[in-house]
Structure formats: structure tokens, C-alpha cells
Amino acid sequence: MADNIYLPHPVTIEKVTQEAPGVRTLRLKFKDEEVARTFEFKAGQFGEYSAFGEGESTFCIASSPTRKGYIECTFREAGKVTSALAKLEEGQTMGFRGPYGNTFPLDEWKGKSLLFVAGGIALPPMRCVIWNALDTRSNFKDISILYGAKSVADLVYKHELREWEERPDVNLLTTVDPGGETPGWKGQVGFVPAVLEKMNPTAENTVAIVCGPPVMIKFTFPVLDKLGFKPENIYTTLENRMKCGVGKCGRCNVGSKYVCKDGPVFSRAQLEALPAEY
Amino acid sequence: MNELRSKAKELLDSKAVDLFIGYEEGTRLPRPLIATSAEEADRLIFDERCTGNLAVYLTRKDLAAGGRKVGIVASYYAMRSISRLLDENQLREGAVKVFGLTQDGGLTLFEAIADVKQYLQETPAPSRQVEDEWAKEIAEMSAAERWKYWTGELSKCFKCYACRAACPMCYCTRCIVEVNRPQWLQPWAATMSNMEWQLNRVMHMAGRCSDCGACGAACPLGLPVHIIAHKMTEIVRQNFGEPTETGNVLSTFSPNDKENFIG
Amino acid sequence: MEQKYIPKASLKAWLGKVRDDGRRLYAPVTENGKTSFRRVKSADEISMEHVQTAQSAKGVAFPRTERLFSYVRQPDGDVTLQDYDPSAIPDTVVFGLRPCDAAALKPLSGIFGWDTEDKPFSERMRRVVFVGVSCSRCDAFCFCTSVGGHPGSAEGSDILLTVVGDGEGYLAEIVTDRGRALVEKGGDLFESATGISKEDYLAEVPVRFSVEEVQRKMAGAFEGDIWKSQSARCLGCGACAFVCPACACFDIQENARGSGAGDRIRCWDSCGFSLFTLHTSGHNPRSTQSQRWRQRLLHKFCYMPQRLSVRGCTGCGRCSRACPVDMNLAEHLGEFEHL
Numbered sequence: 001m002a003d004n005i006y007l008p009h010p011v012t013i014e015k016v017t018q019e020a021p022g023v024r025t026l027r028l029k030f031k032d033e034e035v036a037r038t039f040e041f042k043a044g045q046f047g048e049y050s051a052f053g054e055g056e057s058t059f060c061i062a063s064s065p066t067r068k069g070y071i072e073c074t075f076r077e078a079g080k081v082t083s084a085l086a087k088l089e090e091g092q093t094m095g096f097r098g099p100y101g102n103t104f105p106l107d108e109w110k111g112k113s114l115l116f117v118a119g120g121i122a123l124p125p126m127r128c129v130i131w132n133a134l135d136t137r138s139n140f141k142d143i144s145i146l147y148g149a150k151s152v153a154d155l156v157y158k159h160e161l162r163e164w165e166e167r168p169d170v171n172l173l174t175t176v177d178p179g180g181e182t183p184g185w186k187g188q189v190g191f192v193p194a195v196l197e198k199m200n201p202t203a204e205n206t207v208a209i210v211c212g213p214p215v216m217i218k219f220t221f222p223v224l225d226k227l228g229f230k231p232e233n234i235y236t237t238l239e240n241r242m243k244c245g246v247g248k249c250g251r252c253n254v255g256s257k258y259v260c261k262d263g264p265v266f267s268r269a270q271l272e273a274l275p276a277e278y
Numbered sequence: 279m280n281e282l283r284s285k286a287k288e289l290l291d292s293k294a295v296d297l298f299i300g301y302e303e304g305t306r307l308p309r310p311l312i313a314t315s316a317e318e319a320d321r322l323i324f325d326e327r328c329t330g331n332l333a334v335y336l337t338r339k340d341l342a343a344g345g346r347k348v349g350i351v352a353s354y355y356a357m358r359s360i361s362r363l364l365d366e367n368q369l370r371e372g373a374v375k376v377f378g379l380t381q382d383g384g385l386t387l388f389e390a391i392a393d394v395k396q397y398l399q400e401t402p403a404p405s406r407q408v409e410d411e412w413a414k415e416i417a418e419m420s421a422a423e424r425w426k427y428w429t430g431e432l433s434k435c436f437k438c439y440a441c442r443a444a445c446p447m448c449y450c451t452r453c454i455v456e457v458n459r460p461q462w463l464q465p466w467a468a469t470m471s472n473m474e475w476q477l478n479r480v481m482h483m484a485g486r487c488s489d490c491g492a493c494g495a496a497c498p499l500g501l502p503v504h505i506i507a508h509k510m511t512e513i514v515r516q517n518f519g520e521p522t523e524t525g526n527v528l529s530t531f532s533p534n535d536k537e538n539f540i541g
Numbered sequence: 542m543e544q545k546y547i548p549k550a551s552l553k554a555w556l557g558k559v560r561d562d563g564r565r566l567y568a569p570v571t572e573n574g575k576t577s578f579r580r581v582k583s584a585d586e587i588s589m590e591h592v593q594t595a596q597s598a599k600g601v602a603f604p605r606t607e608r609l610f611s612y613v614r615q616p617d618g619d620v621t622l623q624d625y626d627p628s629a630i631p632d633t634v635v636f637g638l639r640p641c642d643a644a645a646l647k648p649l650s651g652i653f654g655w656d657t658e659d660k661p662f663s664e665r666m667r668r669v670v671f672v673g674v675s676c677s678r679c680d681a682f683c684f685c686t687s688v689g690g691h692p693g694s695a696e697g698s699d700i701l702l703t704v705v706g707d708g709e710g711y712l713a714e715i716v717t718d719r720g721r722a723l724v725e726k727g728g729d730l731f732e733s734a735t736g737i738s739k740e741d742y743l744a745e746v747p748v749r750f751s752v753e754e755v756q757r758k759m760a761g762a763f764e765g766d767i768w769k770s771q772s773a774r775c776l777g778c779g780a781c782a783f784v785c786p787a788c789a790c791f792d793i794q795e796n797a798r799g800s801g802a803g804d805r806i807r808c809w810d811s812c813g814f815s816l817f818t819l820h821t822s823g824h825n826p827r828s829t830q831s832q833r834w835r836q837r838l839l840h841k842f843c844y845m846p847q848r849l850s851v852r853g854c855t856g857c858g859r860c861s862r863a864c865p866v867d868m869n870l871a872e873h874l875g876e877f878e879h880l
Contacts, residue, residue: 002658004625006609006793006805052612052620053803055795079821080458093620214824240826241818243793246657249810250790251818253836254826255763256844261656275763277826277836305681309867310774334776340829341773434577436596436605436783436809443778444865456816466606466794466808498780498863499595500575 005246008050008095009035014070016090019156020149023121024086025062025074028096040099041065043106043129044237044265047098048245049073051084058242060264061099062124064131071096074124074156100245101264104129104209104235106139113142115201117220119192119212120149123156125237125264126211130164137169144171144201148192148216151180173199193219196227203228209235221268234268238278254278281385282324282377286349287316295349295375297342299335301328312341324351324379331492333359333446337368351377354404355490357394359446362486364391365523368449406489409508416505428473431501435472437465441503442479444496447486454478480506485518485526487511542695545724546734547702548710553584555727559634560584562726564670567601568636569594578635589637592680593857597786598638599649602665605783606808609661609793613802627664634723636672641685641857643673643697645786651849652789661807670719673698674711679744682858684871686746690855693743700724703739712737750875752842752852758880760843763835767880771873772834774866779811781860781868787841787853790817812836842874 015027030036046060057079063072077086088094106129114133118126133140145164149155155174164172175188175195188195192212208229210220217236224234240252240259252259254277257270266274282300289295290313302311302321308328312335313319333356335341342348352360357378363369369391376388378397388394416424439455442448455463455475463478464471480487480503489511494504517536518527527535547555560566560582568587570579576591578598611623650666653659676683676692685691695701699720702711712734715721724731762768782788792810797803810817813833819825827833841853854870861869 002660002663004610004660005657006661006807007622007624010620010622050805052614053795053797053800055805056793080461082821083459092618095620095622239820241820243791247655248652248659248789248791249793250652250812250840253840253844255839256847258848277832304867305861305869305872307867312773335774340831438779438783438811439814440776440778440780440863440865443776452816464794464796465792466796466806468606492865496776496778496780496865498784498865499577500573 006097006244008048008056008097010093011071011096013088013090013092013094016088019074019158020154022077022086023074023154023156024077025072025157026085026088026094027063027070027072028094029070030096031093036069039071041071042099042103043132044104044125045099045101046245046260046264047071047073047096047100048242049075049081049085050095050097051081051088052093052095054084055081056095056243057081057085058245060125060128060237062127064128064135066132066135074121074127076121098245100260102262104265106132106136109207110139111205112140113202113204113206114140114144115206115208116143116145116147117192117196117208117210117212118145118147119216120154121156122211122213122216122237123147126209127157127160129209134167134170141205142171143169144173144199146173146175146192146196146199148175148177148188148195148212149180150177152176152182152185154180191219192216193223196220197223201227203230203233207233207235211237231269231272232267235265236268236271237264238266239264240278282351283319283322285377285385285387286313286319286322289349289375290314290316290319294347296346298322298349299332299342300324300349300351300377301330301332310335322351324377324385326379326383328379329353329491330495331356331359331444331446331488331490333363334444334492336360336363336374336446337449342373345373347373347375349375349377351379352394353379353490354398354401355488356446357388357398358403358488359490360391361395361398362488362521362526363446363449365521365525366486403489406508409489409491409505412502412505413509413512417509429469432472432476433469434499435467435476435501436499437467437472437475438498440496440498441476441493444492445483446488446490446492447483448479454482476503476506479503480510482528483507484510484528485514485521486528543715543721544734544737545713545715545731546705546710546737547713547727547731549708551727551730552711555730556584556587556634556636558726558730559723563632565631565633566636567598567633578638587637589674592676592678592683593639593641593859593862595859595863596784597642597645597857597859598635598671599642599645599786601633601635601669602646602662603649603653603789603791603809606806607661608796608804608806611802611804614800625661625664627660630665630668633669634672635669637674638671638698639676639857640673640692640694640696640698640701641683641690641855642786643671643701644685644690644694644855645857646671646697648787648845648849648851648853648855649789651845651851655849670699670723671697672720672723673701675701675703675739675742676744676746677704677742679746680858682861682869682871683744683746683856684749684858684874685856687749687871687874688752688852688854688856691743692746693739703742705737705739705742712739714739746856749871750878752874755874755877756842756846758877759838762877762880763839765880767876768835768838769831771868771876772831775813775830775834775868776866777813777815777830777833778865779809779813780863780865781837781870782811782813783809784859784863785854786857786859787855812840838873
């Protein structure tokens with residue numbers, strides 16, 4: 001008999017990290033030892049996270065598949081379920097089902113340089129890939145990260161940003177929107193697309209991974225064009241509303257493609273072939 | 279008919295209106311037509327079969343809202359809705375030209391909603407005999423019978439919200455049934471949550487409902503949800519009188535308001 | 542396909558035997574002028590005078606509201622889950638569904654079975670036997686023959702009955718082993734059938750358009766104006782989706798019973814609702830009714846054929862009958878042909 005695809009795995013919250021105002025990371029461990037031992041996923045995949053009594057919410061898995069024994073999710077408190085998840089404490093039980101969706105083609109990127117461009121709360125899907133790439137560092141040439149947020153307080157993974165900054169094999173650039181800087185801010189001030197243009201990364205043998213709010217993506221793509229990035233070398237993730245995560249509930253499709261099954265990872269070339277329904 | 283078409287064409291051609299909301303022949307009965315050109319206006323009809331309430335389109339963002347000027351044909355009850363939409367600041371005086379079918383079958387153009395209000399005051403409402411008798415029949419049931427009747431009917435509801443969609447006064451962009459912080463109503467279909475939904479829907483209509491019956495006519499399962507609205511309209515009228523331009527029973531307070539319904 | 546004959550007078554006796562076996566019997570029942578599938582206690586309640594029931598029979602496999610699992614919070618804060626229990630699903634016979642409804646079981650199964658099995662759906666399907674009844678009449682909304690169907694099609698039915706002669710009996714086509722088992726319950730009530738052609742007793746449903754041409758034109762019309770002009774009068778309710786035998790969109794909700802326990806449930810939803818695709822951020826990829834109408838048609842006539850090799854429409858015409866503003870699907874589809 002088939003398993004019930006809607007039944008979540010109970011998971012224990014091992015660690016709660018307050019990343020920024022209203023943004024938290026939960027480190028989760030499967031309660032079932034067999035599941036904990038056999039669970040596998042790849043960078044880019046997502047899951048449905050349950051706050052029992054309130055419902056489910058969709059987020060990417062924000063931890064790297066190279067870090068075994070747990071998964072992490074990072075979310076902003078925004079609706080009914082995320083508010084409930086934000087109230088949960090270490091040691092409490094929630095639910096997870098997944099992994100769902102496709103993955104970033106890290107195998108195809110071997111031998112290439114990676115340029116990560118992220119805005120705001122869209123760093124989590126990329127953090128998974130970043131750590132995956134850093135944990136298999138020899139597979140890639142240069143790794144550059146451009147990350148921007150509204151203000152210094154809104155930057156997530158502050159601890160890891162420092163870690164990346166200190167690593168000699170990572171080129172990290174952080175920026176905040178004008179007005180979002182603090183007196184001691186040493187990073188850039190300006191919107192992501194403008195800073196990217198100034199950063200002037202090479203498109204040569206480089207894959208760009210871009211995640212952020214729609215307006216950031218909209219203005220970042222033309223900059224990448226200018227820099228010479230081909231649409232097939234630009235990747236992003238789509239975040240359409242989902243309920244089931246497995247291609248049945250009918251919400252997340254963009255034309256004939258289902259973000260939950262064919263995505264969430266799309267190259268810009270793939271996006272260009274789709275209608276603008278995201 | 280020809281008079282309506284030529285007037286609608288004239289208004290569209292002269293840009294006096296941007297769109298004209300009327301009826302065209304449908305599969306079985308006339309159906310709404312939203313004409314934006316003289317060519318489309320040639321399909322307009324208006325007769326005694328056109329009993330729907332087209333005022334529902336007047337608050338649609340993609341159609342009539344946003345400063346667009348509209349011509350609309352309206353039955354008596356649709357005129358009532360138009361009048362109330364003006365009172366609730368959902369319409370601007372001057373933006374709507376109303377074509378009414380008077381009781382002698384003639385067509386009257388109301389240039390202003392004030393004229394519509396005048397007409398409504400001077401003209402007795404068309405009979406609601408069927409609804410009156412239906413409501414009376416239900417009222418005469420014992421409480422247990424009435425409970426059985428309504429649970430029986432509303433158990434069938436599958437919450438397609440056609441009743442809401444067809445109602446000109448249901449113009450909220452986020453309906454209470456879809457608000458989830460807190461979740462006031464259970465959004466799925468089940469007998470009790472269906473009853474919750476209908477009671478809430480109708481309570482929100484108190485003193486606002488035009489009694490047009492569009493909610494019941496829209497129900498694909500033929501549930502008599504308009505009878506709840508009809509009954510409520512009658513109760514409100516008896517207890518609080520007709521709504522006025524200063525507001526309705528829900529939006530106004532008077533120290534003399536009756537409280538006898540509070541058990 | 543094996544054929545048998547059952548006199549009208551014996552039909553009730555057969556359905557009685559079917560029920561005696563402990564199965565639930567769902568069949569069309571007419572009440573206040575509307576005919577709907579109901580659980581019936583006696584075959585006397587069944588009415589077959591209708592062209593089409595107000596709702597399809599899909600609720601038997603995809604109920605409007607269904608529990609997916611339950612949770613219980615323990616005093617120590619831990620949560621235990623209680624899985625979906627298929628043993629509670631009753632064995633069921635659906636009698637009297639029209640060929641267009643039976644044909645819709647294929648697209649429904651296509652959606653629920655896409656790569657991953659949907660247990661609540663598949664477990665219900667496993668326990669249902671479908672007894673179809675061919676159409677001897679049609680109405681202005683019917684268009685099964687335009688979308689590859691037929692008023693006497695046996696597809697999807699386990700048994701297909703066709704009223705033959707002067708209405709004194711049914712030709713029974715036994716389509717599946719499940720159907721055969723049900724016929725065998727009737728024993729002698731079924732007689733041998735020879736020389737009966739059902740074709741003589743079927744409704745003539747006119748072909749309204751070339752579906753291949755419609756699909757071809759529709760696939761290229763994403764950016765066109767037709768969606769807007771067709772949907773201008775659409776009120777954005779879910780009537781069309783809820784009466785559709787092939788619509789499967791759903792929502793997942795939490796039915797919390799206090800703070801200690803509750804159910805995760807799924808309930809019908811519709812792509813026509815404005816909030817269906819609304820993001821928490823306020824962004825909505827399908828923010829206008831014309832975009833939602835486009836999704837409805839493209840899903841059924843382009844995306845499903847492309848992804849699941851089956852159309853999401855069987856021409857039952859229910860959406861058009863149910864629509865408060867007469868969005869006549871066959872008429873609108875026909876308009877694509879002339880684009």
C-alpha cells in the first residue's frame with residue numbers, strides 16, 4: 001500500500017536562530033531514526049513545514065545536503081502558519097514533508113565559477129547551494145556572493161556572512177538599500193543591481209544564481225545581460241503559492257510547468273520560454 | 279430594444295460612457311453583456327426576463343472602477359443596489375447612467391443616481407410574493423422542523439461562493455471567510471460551517487440587501503439562500519425601518535435601537 | 542465486450558442485492574427540481590429522468606471535504622500523528638452516472654496519480670464500482686462528442702447500461718472484472734442479449750467544434766484578447782469547478798479541535814477564485830479574472846494533454862448549466878476555432 005503523501009514526518013526543533021527582525025532559522029531533526037538515517041535531498045529542493053493546529057507552509061531546505069543529520073529552514077513571519085512556526089521553541093515538535101522539486105545542477109557546474117546574487121529573505125535557497133559548493137570547494141573555480149537587504153538589521157545569516165567574508169576562497173560583497181546603513185557599516189550601500197554592475201564580475205565560464213524579490217530579479221537580469229551572461233547560465237528559483245507540493249492541488253503552475261515538480265529551480269532560458277505567471 | 283441599442287451606441291460613440299453593462303441573449307435566458315463598442319451594443323436586449331442584478335459589475339476593478347464612466351440597465355432591485363452603492367461610497371455620482379425598465383415596459387434614462395433614488399421612492403417595489411410565501415412557510419415551522427429544513431438544505435452547499443459573487447453588496451476584497459488571522463469561519467464545506475457562512479453573509483447584508491434574489495438565483499445547487507436574505511430584510515425593515523443615506527442598521531447607532539432580539 | 546440484458550422490472554431487485562451485500566449505493570435522486578447523486582437506501586429513490594445531474598459523482602472518490610490525517614498533542618508537548626485510515630472507506634456502487642462522468646475518472650486519476658499516488662483518492666477508487674447509464678437525451682449544453690466522448694461510451698464504467706426497446710429493459714455491457722462480479726450478484730436477473738445494438742437508442746449529440754483545432758489555436762493564444770472578452774462577465778465564483786467531473790484543484794486546511802488535537806483536511810478549491818494563487822506578500826500571478834479563465838481552459842485543453850496525456854474536459858456541460866452568468870463552455874471553445 002502506498003504511503004500517504006500528505007502525512008508529515010514529525011521533526012524536533014533542535015535549534016532556533018533569530019536571523020533578523022521577524023526572520024528565524026529552525027534546525028530540525030527527524031524523530032524517526034530510520035527516516036533520519038535515510039533522508040536525502042539535493043540543493044534547491046523544498047518541503048512543506050507543519051505547525052500542527054495551524055497548517056503548512058512551503059520553504060526551501062536552507063541547509064546544505066553535505067551537512068548530515070538535520071535540515072534547516074529559514075522563514076519570515078508573514079502569515080498564519082509562519083507566525084505559528086515562529087512561536088515554536090527548541091525541543092518542540094513540528095512536521096516536515098519533502099523533499100520536493102528539482103535541484104540546482106551542481107554536477108553540471110563543475111569546473112565553473114559561481115556568482116550568487118541574493119536579496120533579502122531569498123538568501124536561504126541560495127545558502128543551501130553556497131554551503132554545498134563550499135563543502136565541495138575543489139569542484140568549482142571562483143565563488144562570489146553579492147547579498148543585499150533593506151537594512152543592516154535585515155541581513156540574514158550574519159554569522160555566516162562573517163565566515164564567508166573571512167574565507168580567502170570566497171569573494172563576498174554585502175549591500176544595504178540607501179538609508180539602511182548603520183554608522184559602522186563597512187559594506188556597500190545601494191540596490192543589488194547597481195552594486196552588481198559596479199562589481200563587474202566576469203561572465204566567462206561562470207554561472208549566476210539569482211534569488212530575490214521580483215523587483216530585484218527584474219532589474220538584475222538586464223545587468224547580467226550587459227555583463228555577458230547567457231540565459232542558460234543564469235539560474236533562479238520561483239516561489240509560487242503551493243499547497244500539496246506534488247503537482248496535484250493546481251496552484252503553482254506557470255503555463256504547463258509546475259513549480260513544485262519542474263521547479264523551483266529554473267534557468268533564465270527556461271523562464272523565457274514560459275508565460276509570465278509568477 | 280432598438281431604443282436601448284441606439285442610446286447605448288450613442289453613449290459609447292460619443293465617449294459619454296466607456297462601457298455599457300446590459301443583457302444579451304444567452305443559452306436559455308438573457309445573460310450579462312459588457313459592451314465596449316457600438317458593434318457589441320448591437321447585441322443588447324432588455325425585457326422582463328432580465329431580472330438579474332447587473333450592479334454587481336459596478337464595483338469590479340477591471341471593469342467599472344477607476345474613474346470609468348458606465349451605462350447600465352437595471353431592474354428595480356438593481357436600482358436599489360446602485361442607490362446603496364452610492365450611499366456606501368462605492369460609486370461616484372456622475373459616473374453611472376442608469377437605464378431602467380419601468381413598469382409599463384418603457385425605458386427610462388436616469389442621468390444621475392439621485393434620480394434613481396427619487397424613482398425608487400415614488401415607485402412601489404415589484405411583488406416578492408413567492409419569497410414572502412416561502413419565508414412564511416418556513417417561519418411557521420416548529421424550531422425543530424426549521425432546523426431540519428435549513429441543515430438539510432445547507433448541508434448540500436459546497437461553498438462555490440456563487441451567492442457572494444452574484445451579490446452587488448459583496449464587494450469586499452477580502453471576505454471574512456477568507457481571513458485567517460484569526461480564522462473566523464471554517465473555509466471548507468460541511469453542514470455547520472456552511473450555516474456559519476450563510477448566516478455571516480446575510481448578517482453582513484443587514485439593512486444593505488436590496489432583496490434582489492441574485493444570491494439564490496446564482497446557486498448552482500438551487501439552495502434557497504435568498505430566502506434567508508429576504509427574511510432578514512423583512513426583520514430589519516420591521517425593526518429599524520428603511521436604510522437612509524446616512525447609513526444602515528449596521529453602520530449607525532441610535533439609543534432607541536431595539537434590543538429585543540438579544541436573548 | 543460481454544453483453545447481457547436486464548428487464549427494467551429486475552433492475553431494482555439487482556440493485557437491492559447489490560446493497561444487501563453491505564455496499565453503499567449512490568444514485569441520482571431528484572429533489573426540488575434538481576437531480577443529484579445521493580446515498581440511497583432503496584432503488585425506489587432513484588430517478589433517471591434527467592439529462593445530467595447538478596453535481597458529478599466525483600465526490601465518491603474526491604469528497605468536497607476529507608481528512609488527510611489527525612494529530613494529537615500529548616501533555617508533554619509532543620505530537621503524535623494518526624495516518625489516513627482507508628479501512629473506514631465503504632465499498633460503494635455508483636449507479637447512473639453518464640458516460641461523460643465515467644470518462645472523467647481518467648483525467649481525475651491522471652491528476653491524483655501523477656508520479657506520486659494520492660492515497661485517499663486511490664483507496665476510494667479501489668472500493669467503487671461504477672455503473673454507467675448511456676444518454677438517450679441531451680441538451681443545449683452537452684458536447685461530449687466534441688471532446689472525444691460519446692453518449693454510449695463505456696470508458697470509465699465497470700458496467701454500462703443502455704435503455705433499449707421501448708424502455709422496458711437495459712442492455713448491460715460488462716466492461717471490467719469488477720463489473721462482472723456485480724452482474725453475477727444479480728444471477729438470473731440478467732438474461733443473454735443478442736442482436737441488440739445500443740446505437741439505435743442513443744442521443745444524437747452534435748459535434749460543436751474540432752477539438753484538435755481548438756487546442757492548437759488555444760495553445761497559441763496565451764497573450765490574446767479572447768480571454769478578456771470571454772470572461773468579462775465571469776463573476777469569479779467556483780460553481781464551474783465544483784460541478785466539473787474532472788476538476789481536482791484543492792486546498793489543504795487545518796481543522797483544529799481546541800489546542801490539543803485536530804485534522805489536516807483537504808477541500809475543493811477553484812482556480813477561478815481570486816485568492817487561489819495569492820502570495821502572502823500580496824503578489825498574485827493570476828490577479829485578474831481573465832487570467833484565471835485562461836488558466837482554467839489552458840489547464841484542461843493544453844496543459845493536461847501535454848503533461849498527463851488526457852484532456853480535463855469530457856463535455857458534460859455542467860459548468861455551463863451551473864454558471865450564474867451563462868459562461869457557455871462549448872460556445873467559448875468554438876470561438877477559438879475561428880481565431
